[in-house]
Amino acid sequence: MAEYSPVGLAIIAVIMACVVLLNGYFWKRFVDAEEVRQHLQDGTCEIVSPSHYSSGWKAGWEFPITGPSWTDVPCSLNLKVKGDEEIAGKTSLHFTYWQGIVWDYVQDSCSKLIPTKADKPFDCAYLLGEHGGLSRAYVGNVGDLPRLPLLFLMKACGLSALTLGPFLLICIGTARGASRAREIVPEGENTAYAPLESGEGGG
Structure with a gap:
């Protein structure tokens, strides 16, 4: 199994946190704008x-x-x-x-x-x-009035598709790869030293 350095994992975690926060901001902006429009008189x-x-x-x-x-x-x-x-x-x-x-x-x-x-x-x-x-x-x-909530919704959907979409695909691919690896190598079996089978009639 491939090992990742702590620094690399930390960088990935920071990047993903920024992506999630940015998506949260875009979606909150849409929700706030829609709420304002719904309450206008x-x-x-x-x-x-x-x-x-x-x-x-x-x-x-x-x-x-x-x-x-x-x-x-x-x-x-x-x-x-x-x-x-x-x-x-x-x-x-x-x-x-x-x-x-x-x-x-x-x-x-x-x-x-x-x-x-x-x-x-x-x-x-x-x-x-x-x-x-x-x-x-x-x-x-x-x-x-212009449909500002609709514009914010389009921007939020576009950002999520471009950022969270690829991340989810990577996670799904990684999970499938790990699942296949568990199917090929049974849990607890040591493949480094496979048992030797004695041939028939061996001395």
Whole structure:
């Protein structure tokens, strides 16, 4: 049976731990995004004091090959929301800026997007916090928002197929090889010294 050095086994263990953690992160990201989408409610939003805001970190997303691409632009500001009840407070309002083949990094900003919704109320989707109040809001109804959970699901499935798939195949191959070895060499039999059979009529 082949022996492996402790250093080699440690390196393999570290690599596999990193692969598992990375897969866990991708799948958790999908679960969190899906949970947010399931709890979004449609309503009507109105920006209070449009000139008082702060910009958050933008994130660009794109479905592979022919899918849509967009920038998620979060802007922290005072917002009034009317849905099942009326809620007002400071929250993060997310704008969806749809991108084309060539991405526009100038227009996808809070300074450009807030004025487009500052004059009158607009359709929005909002998420309530665990203890009440606004957690965040999105410009447009739930059905108008990009399918970010679907994109995260595709990425998680792709990563698992490329990383965990080969590892499982290796484990299955190793297990089959060990099983065949046990069938060929019975357990407890020493093959180094096979018993000599005496020939017929030997002296």
